[in-house]
Amino acid sequence: MIKIENTVKSTINKDTPNPFLKGHYQPIFNEYTADTVSLEVIGEVPKDLQGIYVRNGHNQVHEPMGTYHNYDGDGMLHAVHFEDGKAVYRNRFVRTTGFLAEEAAGRSLWPGILEPHLAKRQGWGSMGAMKDNAGTDVIAHSGKLLATMSQCSESNRLDPITLEMLEPDKWNTEIAPAGICSHFKVDNDTGEMMFFNFSETYPYMKYGVIDSNNNLKHYVPIDLPGIRWPHDLGVTKNYSILHDLPFIFDPELLEKGERKVTFFDDMPARFGIIPRFGDNSQIKWFEAKPAFIYHLSNCYEDGDEVVMEGCVTFTPRKPAVGKQGSDAIDNMKNQFKQTAMNFNMYRWRFNLKTGETKEELLDDEITEFPVVSNEYVGKKYQYSYNSTFDEEKLWWLSGVKKYDLLDGTSQRYEYGEGRFGSEPQLALRVNAESEDDGYLITLITDMNKNHSECLILDAQDLPSGPVARIILPERIPVGAHSCWVEADRIKGERV
């Protein structure tokens, strides 16, 4: 069965010059339910693969107000539900309050991040002057999906199977108006979800914990020296690691009302290690080389040390905010080239007894979007799966590199010329016997064949290529983050 459930009416100009609305970015407007009885499958969907791979991404519906940036588009989830050697593909828009308001108006009501001066509403980030598009991240918590935007979202909850919007969480009002940032972390042993948000007013950051029953258990202000722009946080069994990085609005210009993100290479990066249920008075701050981080692989405790690993840059590129028209587009193109991404796998070791920080470059190849098995979040682990980049193409992910962080080796699989991947996820097979005993799953946008496919790789043997490929009903745009939802968590058998 391949069924179009709904088609959303788009108002985008078909001759748009914006490269982020064309080619491998071209949005789609059909919402499908399609199964592998009807979809072409090359290879065989493994019977011991049970759960749902979900990928979020920006999929703009309306002709943009001002210059469009790839991060402005409406969130759309693409999910592949694996069960007993079969699979069902679904894609649905994340019907946020902003999406529904624009649907009713039949046009864009908010500008994007490049031209905030066009905003007609007041307020900070996606909770005010910017539309909460919920297109950055998706994660599973408490048996349900949570889709968010990096600028801090409302709690956009969705059913993991049907992708239907659910009622907002009770804690949504408790943490308003700051909302919840992307890249919260779930401890699979306890079901607790650690999160942070940031704002333009003191205390600039708050940190919290939501329990496995989806109740807000902890929510405290974090004392930062000024407005910050963090993207991720780390967790271990007992601690969370908060980021204060020197890639910030220039404070002098900010006093004059001008926002210019600047990298201050004379300011240290600071990492605050806080007990999971601790408060500001219990944070231990560690200093490190000035840097910017989008995404961490993982963190864990090792004796007196907390170890944090992820992708770092020491020369972050300034966003194109403030530029307009073709200048902004050229700026974005340059930012999305491989050489501009310049992120490398890196390790920090923070000694809780001595206060010392040790740092170590793990690889000089540019990689980003590191992911690990859900079961190993916050624990000592061995494998990180990072995406590699095509040198010149705009956004992007050309393959996946698997790091063995214990013995320093790696293996990889490249998707091929004209084929762009999504953030993959590691899905352990049923009764898995080791950390990588499972499958690596991603979605591919194939510009050669003008289609998209779900790729399933053997996580222990990436170079051999896919075990199975499921051809999707329509070519989908390249996207952002993803998650893996284990079958027993969908059924509520595990927290």
Ligand SMILES: [Fe+2]
């Ligand atoms: Fe992100």
